[in-house]
Amino acid sequence: MKINLSFQQKIVSCLVRDGQLSLEDNQLQGYQASIDGRAFSIALADQSYRGYYYIDHSANQVHLNLGGYYYRYDLIAEAALNAAKERQGNIISSLPGKILKVLVQPKDKLKQGQPIVVQEAMKMQHTLEASRDCEVEEVLVGAGEQVAADQLLVKLK
Amino acid sequence: MAEQKLKRVLILNRGEIACRIIQTLSRLGITSIAVYQAVEQGALHCRMADEAYLLPEDYLDIDGIIELCQKHAVDAIHPGYGFLSENHVFCRAVEQAGMVFIGPPARAIQKMGDKVEARRLARELGVSLMPGADLAATEEKSQVELEKIAEETGYPVLLKAAAGGGGKAMSIVKSKDLLHTEYLRLREEAESLYHNSALVIEHYLEKARHVEVQVLGNCQAENFVLFDRDCSLQRNNQKVIEEAPALAIEDGVRASMHSDARKLADAVGYTGAGTVEFLYDHQNGRYYFLEMNTRLQVEHTVTEMVTGLDLVEEQLKIAAGQVTRYDNILCGGHAIQARICAETPDLNFTPHAGDIVGYQVPATSGSLRIDSGIARGSAVLPHYDNMMLKLVSHAENRDDAIDKLMVALGETIILGVHTNIPLLRQLLASEEFRNYRHFTRFISTMTLPEPASEKEIAPVAAACIYQNEFQKNGSRLKELTAFDLLGNTES
Numbered sequence: 132m133k134i135n136l137s138f139q140q141k142i143v144s145c146l147v148r149d150g151q152l153s154l155e156d157n158q159l160q161g162y163q164a165s166i167d168g169r170a171f172s173i174a175l176a177d178q179s180y181r182g183y184y185y186i187d188h189s190a191n192q193v194h195l196n197l198g199g200y201y202y203r204y205d206l207i208a209e210a211a212l213n214a215a216k217e218r219q220g221n222i223i224s225s226l227p228g229k230i231l232k233v234l235v236q237p238k239d240k241l242k243q244g245q246p247i248v249v250q251e252a253m254k255m256q257h258t259l260e261a262s263r264d265c266e267v268e269e270v271l272v273g274a275g276e277q278v279a280a281d282q283l284l285v286k287l288k
Numbered sequence: 289m290a291e292q293k294l295k296r297v298l299i300l301n302r303g304e305i306a307c308r309i310i311q312t313l314s315r316l317g318i319t320s321i322a323v324y325q326a327v328e329q330g331a332l333h334c335r336m337a338d339e340a341y342l343l344p345e346d347y348l349d350i351d352g353i354i355e356l357c358q359k360h361a362v363d364a365i366h367p368g369y370g371f372l373s374e375n376h377v378f379c380r381a382v383e384q385a386g387m388v389f390i391g392p393p394a395r396a397i398q399k400m401g402d403k404v405e406a407r408r409l410a411r412e413l414g415v416s417l418m419p420g421a422d423l424a425a426t427e428e429k430s431q432v433e434l435e436k437i438a439e440e441t442g443y444p445v446l447l448k449a450a451a452g453g454g455g456k457a458m459s460i461v462k463s464k465d466l467l468h469t470e471y472l473r474l475r476e477e478a479e480s481l482y483h484n485s486a487l488v489i490e491h492y493l494e495k496a497r498h499v500e501v502q503v504l505g506n507c508q509a510e511n512f513v514l515f516d517r518d519c520s521l522q523r524n525n526q527k528v529i530e531e532a533p534a535l536a537i538e539d540g541v542r543a544s545m546h547s548d549a550r551k552l553a554d555a556v557g558y559t560g561a562g563t564v565e566f567l568y569d570h571q572n573g574r575y576y577f578l579e580m581n582t583r584l585q586v587e588h589t590v591t592e593m594v595t596g597l598d599l600v601e602e603q604l605k606i607a608a609g610q611v612t613r614y615d616n617i618l619c620g621g622h623a624i625q626a627r628i629c630a631e632t633p634d635l636n637f638t639p640h641a642g643d644i645v646g647y648q649v650p651a652t653s654g655s656l657r658i659d660s661g662i663a664r665g666s667a668v669l670p671h672y673d674n675m676m677l678k679l680v681s682h683a684e685n686r687d688d689a690i691d692k693l694m695v696a697l698g699e700t701i702i703l704g705v706h707t708n709i710p711l712l713r714q715l716l717a718s719e720e721f722r723n724y725r726h727f728t729r730f731i732s733t734m735t736l737p738e739p740a741s742e743k744e745i746a747p748v749a750a751a752c753i754y755q756n757e758f759q760k761n762g763s764r765l766k767e768l769t770a771f772d773l774l775g776n777t778e779s
Contacts, residue, residue: 132758134751145751152751164752169646173749180745183701184753185645193750194645196701198742199709200633204750226641227670253639253670255524280641 135207136193140219142207222259222285224278228252232274235285239267248272248284261287291609294318294363294388298356299337300347301368303661304677305586306333309366312600314338321362323347327671332663347371350378354385364388364607366600370673373583374401374453390607392505392582396556400580403450403488410577413555415548418567418576420490422450428475431468438467442491447471449478450486453579457481458525460492495727498522499534499568499575501549502591504561504599504614507606511553512614513546514591521715523637523731528708529715530587531624532594534568535686536724541573552580560606561588561599567728586627586678589659593623593682622689625680626697626712630668630705635736637708641670646703650696655682668705676707686724690716711736 132147145154162175172181182197195202207215232249235241241261248259269286272278297313298321299306306322310333313320322337325346334340341360344352348371357365365382367373373391376398382389391397400406404422411417421437423429429437438445438461447470448458457477459470471487479485502514518534519527537545549564563585565578588599595617605612630640647664650656660677662668668676679700681692694716697709714736720726 132755134754136747136750136754138747138750143747143751145747145755147755152748152755154748154751162748164749164756166753166756171749171753173745173752175745178741180742180749182749183646183648183703184749185703186753186757187645193753194703195746195749195753196646196703197746197749198739199698199707199713200739200742200746201703201706202746202750204747206754226639253641253672253674255639257636257638 133209135209135212135215136204137207137215138202138204140221140223142212142215142219144212218283220262220265221283221287222247224250224252224259224280224282224284226250226252227280228278230272230274230276230278230284231256233270233272233285235267235270237267237269241265241267241287250278259284292363292388294604294608296321296360296362297364297366297390297604298323298360298362299333299366299368300353301366301371301373302328302331302333302347302672304659304675305368305584305661307336307661308659309368309600310336312598312604316601316604318604321360323353323356325671327669330665332661332666350375350381353378354381357382357387358385362387364390364604366390366603367583369583369586374581376401388607390560390603392556392558392560392562396558397582399556400562400582401451403448403452403579404486406579407488407577409555410552413548413551415552415577416575418490418493418578420445420488423447423471423487423489425450425475425484425486429471434468434471435464437489438464441489444492444494446490446492447474448488448490449474449482449484450488451482451484452478453581493567493569493576494729495571496520496567496569497534497726498527498565498578498728499537499545500563500565501546502561502563502588503549503553503558504602505553505558505606506612506614507559507609508611509554509557509559510613511550511558512617513550514595514597514614514617515619516542516545517587517590519587520726520728521721521730522728523635527587528627528629528712528731529624529721530590531622531686531689532587532590533619533622536570537568538573541575545575548577552577558582560603561585570727586675587625589657589678589680590623590625593657593680594619594621596620621682621684622686623680623682624686624689624693624716625678626693626716627675627708628677628679628700628702628712629708630674630676631708632706633708633710633736635711635731635734639670639674640706641668641674642705643667644702644704646701648699648701649677649679650699655692656680656696657682676702676705687722690722710739 134145136143185194191206193204229251245261246258265287268288272284296319310320320337322334322340323343372378376394379389379394444462475485497520501516505511516534517532519530521529563581566575568575632638644666657680662676681689683689
């Protein structure tokens with residue numbers, strides 16, 4: 132069985148063989164997990180991590196709290212994996228709100244950290260930036276537009 | 289002023305402060321009336337109040353609110369903080385409609401709300417001000433004129449809107465290069481935000497502490513000082529950790545700060561709870577008047593913890609015309625508050641929104657207080673401020689209060705939104721804060737370590753949890769009963 136998880140557009144695939152779980156590109160070996168309904172603990176070598184979780188079946192999500200940090204993993208069906216990978220690395224709104232400025236045009240070459248879109252949400256302005264050097268492929272929003280959470284705003288390549 | 293009985297009080301606010309005010313009203317047997325917007329259906333403050341009504345428009349719609357209050361026979365309105373709490377037009381409208389505004393008189397709000405006016409008053413009273421000048425709305429300064437003023441003020445300078453507050457429409461300028469551009473930009477911003485392009489220019493202290501004095505004016509406008517608070521830890525000019533009392537201030541300096549605060553409050557005929565804010569330069573022991581906030585503040589809790597007073601109860605007594613005095617109030621121990629906000633735990637402080645699917649907080653006691661506006665099942669909405677709850681600890685001394693708050697933050701589990709809890713814990717654990725060497729810009733000088741090990745473990749945990757679920761329920765995943773981290777959060 133394969134489990135595909137996505138958190139902040141980063142996709143992790145896990146394989147389950149004979150009840151043991153292995154992660155692609157992950158060095159973790161020989162951990163012990165215990166799960167008791169809402170709390171979990173993972174022991175690895177001499178370190179132990181305790182956290183809390185909630186499974187949202189209708190949204191296919193696992194919510195985790197680990198060391199005060201919050202993670203929300205979307206469970207992605209194998210068939211949807213390609214579509215999810217295609218979204219990776221693009222500019223996506225994390226909150227619903229209004230687009231104040233679009234600072235790029237198709238074919239613009241961008242440097243890492245360059246501002247792309249300024250969005251207003253929760254009465255604050257925040258700027259979405261390029262996470263790497265890239266080129267703008269398509270701009271899907273304009274200034275003044277209302278956007279939803281998780282909406283694809285600018286396609287990068 | 290004749291004493292009157294307030295029987296029905298409307299809280300023109302939401303979130304933790306509305307819940308906190310409702311608690312005091314319930315204890316005093318006063319009917320609490322909440323208001324909400326359509327998007328807030330089922331919000332905690334509405335469930336806690338005796339009555340709840342849909343606002344015709346929003347929390348700023350003066351005419352609609354007054355009409356709603358009259359329809360439901362409201363005696364008095366508590367504005368909380370933010371929204372219309374410092375709006376003198378609203379305050380007058382409430383009074384003209386024959387109701388009581390729980391706060392200072394309109395003219396006091398108006399005087400202190402205008403930074404130019406407030407600075408003029410402070411100057412007249414001999415309260416020390418940061419070197420600076422008023423930049424009136426009517427005459428736009430030329431580049432040469434402005435550079436001369438900034439030179440006299442001394443770089444770096446802080447430019448801010450005269451009508452502004454809460455960290456909005458302000459900018460720190462380090463040299464003359466960007467001075468005029470920023471000046472023009474802020475005039476525009478101030479005009480669009482407040483319909484008033486007047487600015488204030490002040491010298492900016494790079495390493496200062498934010499010290500503020502709590503005042504409480506009785507119904508005869510006789511003002512009392514309820515000690516001070518240190519609120520130096522700020523991000524984006526908004527406070528995140530506050531404590532009472534402020535420490536490491538010489539007795540004489542503190543006494544003079546308190547007396548200046550009282551002088552300012554008396555000069556505007558202040559009644560009720562208010563805060564006079566100062567910047568304190570710990571390198572030379574000098575302090576400078578910043579502004580007066582004419583309302584109950586987010587951090588009033590730490591003052592309540594060290595004095596044992598319920599400031600909302602006192603506000604109600606004062607508003608009802610009861611003659612109160614606060615001469616013999618003592619300051620006991622040390623209290624610290626942490627504001628828990630829905631935001632990314634990195635240093636961008638991007639707000640976050642979502643449904644709270646898990647909520648667990650430590651048990652409260654005389655030494656740990658929790659003021660919360662959320663419960664499991666609540667929605668943190670993108671339309672409003674992202675502060676969800678406050679944890680407040682109280683102990684004999686500062687170190688113990690910090691320890692207690694650290695533990696409490698570790699026991700606070702929120703699922704559904706990102707929170708600033710990791711940042712708060714790092715702040716409390718920092719050498720600078722522990723040794724009282726923090727200053728207003730401290731957070732902006734910090735670096736946050738990536739939670740490397742947690743980040744590695746998180747996907748493993750998620751996969752294990754999912755696999756476990758799969759094994760238990762086979763291929764047909766059934767809806768589980770709702771996650772119940774803590775049964776008593778809604779009590």
